[in-house]
Amino acid sequence: MKNRRLPIVLLLVTIMFASSCKTKPGDVASLYNKKADSIIKLMTLDEKIGQVSLFTSDMSLTGPTMRNDYIDLIRQGKVGAVFNAYTVDFVRNLQKIAVEETRLHIPLIFGYDVIHGHRTIFPINLGQAASWDTAMIEKSERIAAIEATAEGLNWVFAPMVDIARDPRWGRVMEGAGEDTFLGSLISAARVRGFQGSSLSDNNTVLACVKHFAAYGAPQGGRDYHVVDMSERSLYEWYLPPYQAAVDAGVGSVMTSFNEIAGVPATSNRWLLTDLLRDDWKFDGFIVTDYSSLNELIPHGVASDLSQASELAMNAGVDMDMQGSAFLTQLTDLVKSGKVSEETLDNAVRRILVAKYKLGLFDDPYKYCDKKREAEEIMTPEHRSFAREFVAKSCVLLKNNNTLPVPKSARTIAVIGPLADSKMDMLGFWFGAGQFDKAVTLVEGIKNKVGSTVNLLTAKGCNVNDNDLSGINQAVSTAKKADFIILALGENFMMSGEAASRTDISLPGVQMELAEAIIRTGKPVAVVLFNGRPLAIPKLDKMAPAILETWFGGTEAGNGIADVLFGDVNPSGKITMTFPLNVGQIPIFYNSKNTGRPINRENPYEKFKSNYLDSPNTPLYPFGYGLSYTTFSYSDIKLNKQSFGGTEQIIASVEVKNTGDRDGEEIVQLYIRDLIGDVTRPVKELKGFMKVLIRKGETASISFTIYPKDLSYYHQDMSYSYDPGDFELFIGTNSTDNKKTEFSIID
Ligand code: NOJ
Numbered sequence: 001m002k003n004r005r006l007p008i009v010l011l012l013v014t015i016m017f018a019s020s021c022k023t024k025p026g027d028v029a030s031l032y033n034k035k036a037d038s039i040i041k042l043m044t045l046d047e048k049i050g051q052v053s054l055f056t057s058d059m060s061l062t063g064p065t066m067r068n069d070y071i072d073l074i075r076q077g078k079v080g081a082v083f084n085a086y087t088v089d090f091v092r093n094l095q096k097i098a099v100e101e102t103r104l105h106i107p108l109i110f111g112y113d114v115i116h117g118h119r120t121i122f123p124i125n126l127g128q129a130a131s132w133d134t135a136m137i138e139k140s141e142r143i144a145a146i147e148a149t150a151e152g153l154n155w156v157f158a159p160m161v162d163i164a165r166d167p168r169w170g171r172v173m174e175g176a177g178e179d180t181f182l183g184s185l186i187s188a189a190r191v192r193g194f195q196g197s198s199l200s201d202n203n204t205v206l207a208c209v210k211h212f213a214a215y216g217a218p219q220g221g222r223d224y225h226v227v228d229m230s231e232r233s234l235y236e237w238y239l240p241p242y243q244a245a246v247d248a249g250v251g252s253v254m255t256s257f258n259e260i261a262g263v264p265a266t267s268n269r270w271l272l273t274d275l276l277r278d279d280w281k282f283d284g285f286i287v288t289d290y291s292s293l294n295e296l297i298p299h300g301v302a303s304d305l306s307q308a309s310e311l312a313m314n315a316g317v318d319m320d321m322q323g324s325a326f327l328t329q330l331t332d333l334v335k336s337g338k339v340s341e342e343t344l345d346n347a348v349r350r351i352l353v354a355k356y357k358l359g360l361f362d363d364p365y366k367y368c369d370k371k372r373e374a375e376e377i378m379t380p381e382h383r384s385f386a387r388e389f390v391a392k393s394c395v396l397l398k399n400n401n402t403l404p405v406p407k408s409a410r411t412i413a414v415i416g417p418l419a420d421s422k423m424d425m426l427g428f429w430f431g432a433g434q435f436d437k438a439v440t441l442v443e444g445i446k447n448k449v450g451s452t453v454n455l456l457t458a459k460g461c462n463v464n465d466n467d468l469s470g471i472n473q474a475v476s477t478a479k480k481a482d483f484i485i486l487a488l489g490e491n492f493m494m495s496g497e498a499a500s501r502t503d504i505s506l507p508g509v510q511m512e513l514a515e516a517i518i519r520t521g522k523p524v525a526v527v528l529f530n531g532r533p534l535a536i537p538k539l540d541k542m543a544p545a546i547l548e549t550w551f552g553g554t555e556a557g558n559g560i561a562d563v564l565f566g567d568v569n570p571s572g573k574i575t576m577t578f579p580l581n582v583g584q585i586p587i588f589y590n591s592k593n594t595g596r597p598i599n600r601e602n603p604y605e606k607f608k609s610n611y612l613d614s615p616n617t618p619l620y621p622f623g624y625g626l627s628y629t630t631f632s633y634s635d636i637k638l639n640k641q642s643f644g645g646t647e648q649i650i651a652s653v654e655v656k657n658t659g660d661r662d663g664e665e666i667v668q669l670y671i672r673d674l675i676g677d678v679t680r681p682v683k684e685l686k687g688f689m690k691v692l693i694r695k696g697e698t699a700s701i702s703f704t705i706y707p708k709d710l711s712y713y714h715q716d717m718s719y720s721y722d723p724g725d726f727e728l729f730i731g732t733n734s735t736d737n738k739k740t741e742f743s744i745i746d
Contacts, residue, residue, distance in 0.1 A: 029283065029353075035361075036352035039104065040345050045331060047104060050078035051348045052319050053327045054111070054287060057085035057094075064090045077102035078327060080319065080351050081109035081155065086432060091152025092368040099364045107355055107364035109206070111155035114194075114431050115174055116140070118147035120382040120554050121426045121433035124495075124531055125160065127393035127550030129176040130572035130625070132666045132690055134189040136389055141193025143382050144431075145205045150372040151432065154358050155206045157254060159190035161241035162211055165588040167576060168221025170499030173428060173531030173551075175216060177575030178588045178622060180237050181685045184244035191248040199251065199357040202366050203376075206354055209245035211256030211289055213271055214238040218258060221585065223500050227258045232678065232713045234260070243280055251284040251354055255317065257292050264299045266292045267308070272316030285318040285350035293323040305329050310338045318347035378437070383555055390552040390559020395572035396626040402545035403525050404566030404628060405483055411454040413481035414442050415474050415517060416488050417463045417510065418529045424463075427531060427551025428496025437554055441487050441527060444557025448565050456481055460517070463491040464507040471509075471516050478517050484524045485564065486517055486543075492551055495531025504535050504582060511538060518542050527560060533578040537619055548574070566628065571664035571690070573625035573733060577618045584614060589622035589734040590681035623668050623685070623733035629659030629695060636730050636740040645707050645721075645746050652702035653730045653738065657693040666690045669703045670734060672727040677714040683734060686710075703730070707744045 040048070055073065057066040064085050073079050074097045085091055091110055098108045116122045122140045131137070141159075148156060160174040163183055176183040187209065196204035214234060218225035229238070242253070253276060256265040265271055266288050276282045293312045294305060302308035309329035312320070320326040333339040359366055396403070405412065418424055418441070425438035439447070442457055449455065460474035461467060478484050488510045493499065505511070518524050525545040528534070540546065547570065549560050562568040579587045594609040598616050610616055634654040643649055655667055669687035673680040687703040710721040723744045731737020 032353040032356040033349060035356055036349045039106070039352055040348055042104060043348070045334060047077045048344050048348045049326055049330045050076070051080035051106070051351050052330070052344070053079055053324070054081045054083060054319050054321045055079055056083050056322055059084065063087060066094065071097065074098050074108070075101050077104060077106070079108065081111060083111040083157070083321070085110055086112055086148070086151040086153050088152050088368045088370050088373045092365055095364050095368065106352070107360040109155050109355060109358070109360070110153050110367070111157060111208070112148065112153050112431065113158070113429055114144050114148050114153070114156040114205070115158050115160065115429035116427065116431070117386070117433060117553055118144045118151070118431045119377045119433060120147060120386050121430050121438070122386050122389050122553045123393040124173045124427040124551045125175060126173050126177060126531065126576065127552065128389065129182065129186055129575040130395050130550070131389070131392040132182065132573060132688060133392055134185050136392060137186055138189040138193040139385065140389060141190050142196065143385060145194050145196065146203045147377050147382070148205055149203045149367045150369065150376040152367050153205060154360070154367050155208065155252070156194055157208050157210060158194065159187055159207065159245065160210050161187040161245060162214070162216030163238050163241060164216035164576070165586040166217070166221035167504055167533040167579065168500050168502060168582065168585060169216065169218060170223060170495045170501070170531065171216070171497060172576060173495040176241070178577065179575060179590070179685050180240050182575060182688070183241040187241040187244040188248040191245050191250045195249060195251065200359045202369070206251035206358060207245070208252040208254050208287065209242055209250045210254035211265070212242055212253050212276065213256060213265060214260055215256035215258050221500050223498050224257045227260050229261070231717070235713050235717070246276070246280045246282045251357065253282060253284065253286045255286065255288050255292055257289050257295065259299060264292075264296055264301060266317060267296050267301055267311035267315045269315040277316060283350075285347070285354055286316055287319040288312065288317055288321045288323065290321050291323045293317065293320050293325045306333065309333060313339050313343055313347065318350050378554075386553055387555035387559045387562070390549070390555050391562045391568040391570075393550060393552065393572050394560065394563045394570050395548040395574050396570040396628075397546040397548050397620055398540060398543060399626055399628070400544045402523050403547065403564060405485070405525070405564050409453065409483035411456065411481045412445070412449070412483050412485065413456040413458065413477050414445060414485045414487065415458045415460050415478060416486050416513065417459055417461055418489050419457060419459065419487040424492045424529060425551060425556040426553055427492050428499070433554060439555055439557035441485070441557045441560055444559070444561035445485070445564070447558055448561040460513040461509050463489070463510070464494070466509055468509050468512060471513050474513060475516050475520060478520045478522060481522060484517060484520075484522050486514060486524055486526045487529065488514060488526055489529035489534070490531060492531070502582065504532060506534065506536060506539065514539055515542065525564065527564070533574070533576045535579050535581050535619065537580050540619060569628045569661055569663040570625070571627060571666065573623050573666050574620055575622065577622050578620040580617075580619045581614055583611065584616070584618065587618050590684050592679050593682050621733055621735045623666070625666075625733070627659070627663040627665065629657055629661045629663035631663070631665045631693065631732060632656045632658050633731060633738050636728065636738050638728070638740060638742055640742070642743040642745050643707060645744065647707070649705050649707070649742060650702055651728055651730060651740070652700060654698050654700055655691070655693060656698040657695050660695055662692065662694045664690055664692050665732065667701050668731060668733065668737070670729040670737065671710060672729075673710060673712070673722060674725045674727065676712065676722055678712070680712065683729060685734070710744070
């Protein structure tokens, strides 16, 4: 704090507001706006353009570094925020330049991709979603925010809430899966976790919901590709999770790389201004994705960077990530009147207000606390929560009386290319996570069994090449064991950004390894590591047990071992459909019936909506996941059969734990609107409940929904529900459930 000087005028402005305004919560926004305006009045055009420019720092082997030309720009007041810069000393040095060497002493914001943890890395987001546990998800973001702020950060490029129905797209690992209802709840939970109860606290971060909008629907699952869909699908399926983040108070929004119906998101005035600001009342700032402003040129809507900048700023973009476009073009654009100074001022105000909210004007070094950096990162509490979260994200896909590993197993072989691969445990977007601190499956099992078990290991093959030479040795290792754990899947680089695949089966020769090991006739449990649903029908047929573990993060091996050895009974359920084959994609549970629905008795009947060579049904449906115990569902009871428009619809079931151990079940409620103004999905998730049911006990579960929860966009795009008949389903996944009917009478 010493050496910090505020210019006299700013100091006066600050004192004036501090003394004259007794702030009620509702007044804070207007107070910050006024404060920001008083600064804007002092700013030169160059300084304003600086505030709307964001640049990256780099990472070298010794830690973060910053290009000299960017440091010069900071010194000239031409940078508003920096990303990828963290660790207290590094951030403090950059902040010092901004605060002490620039004319107006405006602090920088520091952003980073904190996607599934900062230093303590949690399971990838698709795995977290499989827990259906919004409280745990919120807590994981709270921890991520504590760790990130302890290292100088105050802005995270998360949550990513893109709904995705195409597992070829590598970025499905970052999202919550295919369902809008669940995705919206998770979106809000993440914002709450990051932003806490007040952005002015020193351990909360400004969240940035992304990628606005519909980035998760690229044609062919190819990253950055065109998105083209009906307005109705956009509103109904893709937009709600972003809106949920806005409603939860998210402080910033990131535009997406894609176009929507011909207009790139970054120059889309309808999306950024009419919808986001005017309809949804978003009052934070909008940042582009990395150079997405410059990409308006190859998109073919701007002939040069000047036009691209004009389009983006007039569409509603406030900050340019890494493009240098605003920095180099806005002076001329404002002088020529193509971008009004008022538009630029509005952008600057939103960014300054964020800095006020974060408390950076009060103390620009508030996130630069060496003590916190030493004490609040990767604490035993954070790691133990991470371990618990790994276990909660695991999904048991198949189990023929194989798992948990029997206590009688004295020699266990852990085989496969992912058995002991530290590099692959964290998954893509591992933030500041460290591979060397990650627990592999072999390590987790060793931690669990100690010296009570003879542990053998063999790699067998690599993740993704054609080398069969290790398989024989793996087979002889397997033959010596009482039980085999086979770790297969993708490496961590096969999902994430720019990691789309056309073939989503097990890569390389892993299926050959699996066949050879399974043919030994020994009990085998496959442990899958992957960032997307895989098409693995053959593995499903052959393997006695399959546990989906995604990429679990720092505590991966320990959390998986907890499940494998029965200390935790798996309860996760997949939130993206696993297809039988790539040809079925897009395949998702809330599809339409069509005019020629498949004949279930004769799935290959001609002139029905089906394939000649594949069933329509997936390998594992949305919401699917097994337990070491079993649950049986009673028939559904409704409080009434028909309901007026404001009446509660209460649906109840009894769920009995019919197995021999306690277990958690995620009870799911789906609805079908039988006749609509436009066609309606065959099922839509409208509620769920995760309950612990002790062995032999029965839980009474009831859901309350209202007719308004059944609203949808009609032909005229009005949003309402229909009187008429509905089907209601409650069950263990989207296909295995009990059914009843009800009607709405007005
Ligand atoms: C590009 C990615 O699309 C986005 O999600 C990320 O936040 C930025 N790069 C910054 O790293």
